[in-house]
Amino acid sequence: MPAALWALTISAFAIGTTEFVIVGLLPTVASDMAISIPSAGLLVSLYAIGVAIGAPILTALTARIPRKQLLVSLMALFIVGNGLASVAPGFATLVFARIITGFAHGVFFSIGSTIAAALVPAEKRASAISIMFAGLTVAIVTGVPLGTFIGQHFGWRATFIGVSLLGVVGLVASTILVPANLKNDATTSLKSLQKVVSNKRLLLAFLMTALGYGGTFVAFTYLSPILEQVTGLSQSLVSVILLLYGIAIAIGNLVGGKVSNRNPLKALLWMFALQAVVLLIFTYTAHYVAAGIITLFVMGALSFANVPGLQLFVVQTAEKHLPGTEDVASAFNIAAFNLGIAIGAYVGGLTVVSPLGIGATPWVGALFVLLAILVTLFSARISRKG
Numbered sequence: 094m095p096a097a098l099w100a101l102t103i104s105a106f107a108i109g110t111t112e113f114v115i116v117g118l119l120p121t122v123a124s125d126m127a128i129s130i131p132s133a134g135l136l137v138s139l140y141a142i143g144v145a146i147g148a149p150i151l152t153a154l155t156a157r158i159p160r161k162q163l164l165v166s167l168m169a170l171f172i173v174g175n176g177l178a179s180v181a182p183g184f185a186t187l188v189f190a191r192i193i194t195g196f197a198h199g200v201f202f203s204i205g206s207t208i209a210a211a212l213v214p215a216e217k218r219a220s221a222i223s224i225m226f227a228g229l230t231v232a233i234v235t236g237v238p239l240g241t242f243i244g245q246h247f248g249w250r251a252t253f254i255g256v257s258l259l260g261v262v263g264l265v266a267s268t269i270l271v272p273a274n275l276k277n278d279a280t281t282s283l284k285s286l287q288k289v290v291s292n293k294r295l296l297l298a299f300l301m302t303a304l305g306y307g308g309t310f311v312a313f314t315y316l317s318p319i320l321e322q323v324t325g326l327s328q329s330l331v332s333v334i335l336l337l338y339g340i341a342i343a344i345g346n347l348v349g350g351k352v353s354n355r356n357p358l359k360a361l362l363w364m365f366a367l368q369a370v371v372l373l374i375f376t377y378t379a380h381y382v383a384a385g386i387i388t389l390f391v392m393g394a395l396s397f398a399n400v401p402g403l404q405l406f407v408v409q410t411a412e413k414h415l416p417g418t419e420d421v422a423s424a425f426n427i428a429a430f431n432l433g434i435a436i437g438a439y440v441g442g443l444t445v446v447s448p449l450g451i452g453a454t455p456w457v458g459a460l461f462v463l464l465a466i467l468v469t470l471f472s473a474r475i476s477r478k479g
Contacts (some may be wrong), residue, residue, distance in 0.1 A: 096214045098224060100270035101205045104168055104263035105228025108198050110236030111175055111256045112140065112229075115191075117241030117317050117335055118249045119238055120328075125249065126184050130318055131442035137314050137440040140186050143195025144431035151196060152203040152424035153286055160204060161271045168264035171197040172257050190241035196418040199431070203424035206404050218408070223350025223401035230346045230397055234339030238332045241317075245328055294410050297472040299429040301465055302403045303304060304363050307433025308461030309396040312372065312454040314438040315445060323379045323452050334386060341393030349398030356474045357402035357409070364402070365466045368395040372459035379452060400430075437461065 174194030411422035
């Protein structure tokens, strides 16, 4: 594997930890700041909005900056954002720090996906993207449970200090391993934004991403309180379950990359269908410890399995129909991922405070994925027309 791909994976690990560790810390942050759990959930949705808004625009604005210089600068911004979160005097400052970090996240994965795809032969691009995104999944395996444990025993601020240190590791890795001669996409500009958002095929792909990926986050955002309140597990056991969930995600991500190499649309259709079914099943098995854990493991494997296929499909579509806009199209898809997270977390919060209650979040998420299936079928129909 190219050394630069290792650097991308290491940095993705740091970014993945800060994005998802807040899921395990929601009860702790809510208690410390005397706010409700749905209000604390805004730390998930507003971070995602920071990514969704910032990624396409900032990717276009930074198109002419050398890739290595940009990657190092993004990790520096990441460190600043998490450092600010660790000393935030109030909820507003914490939200602001999360949005800053979201900006770094969005641009990193936008350019990272195209760099990863360019480092390997065409038939292995989905696998290369999945390896970079494996940094996210490994973060969920190790960073999120460890960060949750630290937050529960030493305070959530200690978790953000730890994440800042991970950012330092990512910065050093980028400095040492990423070559200085990475090719810029000279055609990328703000004009590319208009081209991308006016392309029907790409808009369908972004909608597919937002619905399919976001459906999981209706329930995943509130996974800790679900496991505590519905399944009846202790806080210490929740950390262990998050570890198992992360292992499942890591496996699913790599498998999803392999099955998406040849025909991403076909692979996505099957993965979405399985994802919707498992979310629906978890609605019922969440009330039982053994059945709930087994279902959650399968749900974890499917929740990130679609990521490489979604990203590859967007890059392929941009290459074919709008050559030269691959970076911006990739940025919009990263935005779509996070728009899905934001909407999913928000809808999950509404479900929690509604008469349906927190136990209904999995089947509500399944409805999102069902819509993604319909969009995928329509997109496949258009693709067959050339």
